[in-house]
Amino acid sequence: MQPIIHTSFEPKTGTWQYIVACPTTREAAIIDPVLDYEPAVFTITSRSADALLCIIREKDYTVTWILETHVHGDHLTAAYYIQRALWKNGHPYVPIAIGENVTYTQKVFSSRYNVPEEELQNAFGHLFGSDEEFQIGNLTATALHLPGHTPDQMGYLIGENIFTGDSILNPDVGSARCDFPGGDARVLFTSIKRLLSFPPNTRLYTGHDYPPANEAAARDPTPCVTVGEQNEMNKHIKNSASADDFVRWRTERDNVLTDPRIVHQAMQVNVRGGKMPGRSHDGKALLLYPVIVPQGILTGVVHRSFVR
Structure with missing residues (x-):
């Protein structure tokens, strides 16, 4: 049995979001949903996530999983927003699931951004072990551990399809960076080779796409x-x-890359499973934003940005 797959592209961060449904039971999983964040004005909207919920309603799906491929550094996850929206509309509790190595990522970034321990507890409802099987209706899915980009990177094998997250990108883009904490280019090579050992007709659904800008190679x-x-x-x-x-190539490339545009905001929200920080000011969530300050210019080293 093959799943029904709905794809949704979020262009600002180049992120692919997916709904994967069982054709017989109408049970479904949502993979890597996005909250829309505008850093210029510190605002969050739910346009992309609401579009996914609209498909869920139109198709009369029952969501049983919200799946994260990893803790994303380039967009805010809408996992918690969707979980809460479904619950408010009468759905049973839907777990937010991710790979078990997320605990390493949480430890690193909670220390960096002073995230309280209690805000990490139960951020995710299920932590997958490597090659753990689970059900989406009558579909049997497998959680594949595909580290290298990050240590918690997972892929989800569902039918003849693998939702790869950032472990491999489209052929003209290549691969994802490996310079985040716990990333490793040699480990990523092994993960990619594992993906490429599947049958040739297996479809690899990537977490991002960045179509070439030059006119000769342009594509959707x-x-x-x-x-x-x-x-x-x-x-x-x-x-x-x-x-x-x-x-060698990946290391040389990563050495000249800049940080993702909203990495500080994304990591603080995403290690919490999509929840906003508990600290607030006048009804606004507080996120820490580190600033490099040359010695002698200012004594402070942290700017507090506001998210409405």
């Missing part, structure tokens, strides 16, 4: 290609690429 955002197409065309890891080649 693409949610998936097959394992066979990745093996033939992925510019970073074709069949002829060695681990040493990949590590």
